[in-house]
Amino acid sequence: xxxxxxxxxxxxxxxxxxxxxxxxxxxxxxxxxxxxxxxxxxxxxxxxxxxxxxxxxxxxxxxxxxxxxxxxxxxxxxxxxxxxxxxxxxxxxxxxxxxxxxxxxxxxxxxxxxxxxxxxxxxxxxxxxxxxxxxxxxxxxxxxxxxxxxxxxxxxxxxxxxxxxxxxxxxxxxxxxxxxxxxxxxxxxxx
Numbered sequence: 001x002x003x004x005x006x007x008x009x010x011x012x013x014x015x016x017x018x019x020x021x022x023x024x025x026x027x028x029x030x031x032x033x034x035x036x037x038x039x040x041x042x043x044x045x046x047x048x049x050x051x052x053x054x055x056x057x058x059x060x061x062x063x064x065x066x067x068x069x070x071x072x073x074x075x076x077x078x079x080x081x082x083x084x085x086x087x088x089x090x091x092x093x094x095x096x097x098x099x100x101x102x103x104x105x106x107x108x109x110x111x112x113x114x115x116x117x118x119x120x121x122x123x124x125x126x127x128x129x130x131x132x133x134x135x136x137x138x139x140x141x142x143x144x145x146x147x148x149x150x151x152x153x154x155x156x157x158x159x160x161x162x163x164x165x166x167x168x169x170x171x172x173x174x175x176x177x178x179x180x181x182x183x184x185x186x187x188x189x190x191x
Contacts, residue, residue, distance in 0.1 A: 002027060002037045002046055013037050013046060013063070028063040030071060036083070036175055040090040045111060047074065047084040047093065060084050060095055062111055074113045083176050085128045085137075086110055092156060094120070094128035094137055105139045105148075107156055118156055120148045127176045131184040138180055138187075140167055145187070 005012045011034035014024040027046055035058060036049040044065060049058045059076040063069055075081045079099040086093055093110040096103050105120040105128045120128070121139055125146065128139045137148045145164040151157045169189045171177060178189035 004034045040086040042090045088134040096126040
């Protein structure tokens with residue numbers, strides 16, 4: 001598991017075996033505060049959300065876990081980027097951005113995020129989490145949990161949006177507050 005240690009205006013991201021059998025291993029030292037960290041499924045990358053306190057916005061930064069571990073900007077704009085989520089096949093990066101004036105869910109190729117982007121939600125959306133098979137992207141709105149159906153080929157295609165159930169659970173919007181079970185049919189969340 002990966003976790004964050006903060007000190008002054010910097011953060012370090014460490015890993016530790018989930019069973020506690022080994023020591024902490026430094027994965028990255030970031031020159032800004034880190035608010036979220038997630039792994040790519042292949043274990044080659046971690047993606048962190050920084051907190052740019054002077055600009056009032058956060059960026060998404062990638063760090064290889066082996067070899068050159070220099071942080072690489074993935075989505076770094078004057079807007080706030082939140083909730084990084086790498087697809088199960090490590091080909092796509094979903095995230096939340098307020099670039100349109102409201103929080104929306106977007107997807108970009110990963111790790112080459114500069115190529116293209118797709119807007120997934122319309123009218124508000126945040127906290128994207130991939131289903132374990134990568135064919136659905138779950139996200140929240142003010143009132144609902146949603147699922148966007150994803151078809152992959154040479155390009156990503158969003159074929160439909162399904163309303164799953166009313167969202168009466170904790171929403172802080174700063175970090176993700178739920179997860180999806182491996183079967184893709186059950187959720188765990190904060191009340």
